């Protein structure tokens with residue numbers, strides 16, 4: 001029982017550990033998968049930012065190319081790509097605002113917006129000078145290199161932003177790879193722990209069922225057996241007798257019901273103590289069990305009283321032989337360390353179907369016969385006689401060996 005409790009405790013602890021690890025790995029999996037999703041989103045945003053920067057740079061370059069073409073040729077056809085590039089630059093700025101978020105994004109946006117205004121107004125100014133005052137006055141502004149320096153500043157700003165974004169992307173890819181590895185490991189661990197948790201749960205339930213089954217078996221054994229000798233008790237004896245009667249009836253066989261009471265047992269208790277009495281009862285039980293056939297029932301019904309059931313018998317002589325056999329159990333001293341202790345037995349016998357057809361009737365008949373055996377001088381056996389039930393005496397049939405208790 002102690003071992004069972006220990007095992008149950010160990011299994012419970014195992015379950016707690018496994019479940020804790022299980023939930024930890026599940027949380028790590030969820031965390032890692034969320035990180036993977038986040039870094040994937042960040043990577044997509046990064047691509048959008050790089051694309052916005054490239055498009056912006058391209059729009060400025062195209063606007064400048066259109067401006068140069070118009071200034072040099074005076075051909076208004078060059079203004080077409082110029083206007084298209086200006087409108088693209090403005091549109092890219094709107095996009096820039098969406099993808100460059102946070103305080104850093106806002107300050108980059110403000111810097112570039114200022115540069116854009118300066119550059120676009122320089123372009124517009126030169127174009128209007130060329131249209132109204134001719135090439136020379138427009139070239140005066142161009143040669144001042146103001147537009148060039150704006151363009152250089154824009155390029156520098158865009159290159160810086162692009163470099164930063166690329167570095168961020170490298171970091172994101174590394175982080176994403178690590179998160180994927182964490183996710184895969186924790187999912188594997190999660191599945192393993194799930195299997196372990198199920199296994200320990202099944203073991204625990206099986207163990208619990210087994211323990212209950214063992215307990216039920218033990219209780220059922222205790223309810224039907226005598227604790228001291230482990231022999232069947234009166235209930236089980238009656239059950240076996242009830243079970244045997246229909247067989248005996250069908251196959252026309254006899255049953256022998258033996259009521260055995262030890263002679264002089266009280267004296268053993270009184271002289272040598274209760275423990276010696278217990279030992280004697282156990283040894284007497286062992287000997288009677290050995291003397292009986294495998295199929296016979298030897299039961300202790302309390303104190304120094306026993307019942308034996310012999311089945312499948314053809315004639316009364318067979319029953320008598322069994323009674324002699326039982327008496328012989330008491331010939332040798334029962335306690336090895338107390339050779340002087342001698343007890344005998346008085347046996348009352350009832351025969352089915354002669355002395356009764358029901359268990360209670362047969363046991364009562366054997367009990368009365370046992371008293372007759374006692375009255376006849378003890379340490380012998382007596383068959384029940386029909387008239388005994390009405391108060392008549394039984395016939396003492398055998399064993400005139402003398403016993404101290406007789």
Ligand SMILES: Nc1nc2c(ncn2[C@@H]2O[C@H](COP(=O)(O)OP(=O)(O)OP(=O)(O)O)[C@@H](O)[C@H]2O)c(=O)[nH]1
Pocket residue numbers: 228261262263264265266267269273274275276277278281302303304405
């Ligand atoms: N050691 C021991 N003694 C028991 C147990 N159960 C009952 N007894 C005792 O067994 C004795 C039985 O009493 P009796 O049958 O009158 O004793 P006896 O000396 O055999 O008497 P007769 O049958 O007339 O020979 C009593 O003293 C009970 O206290 C038990 O489990 N162990």
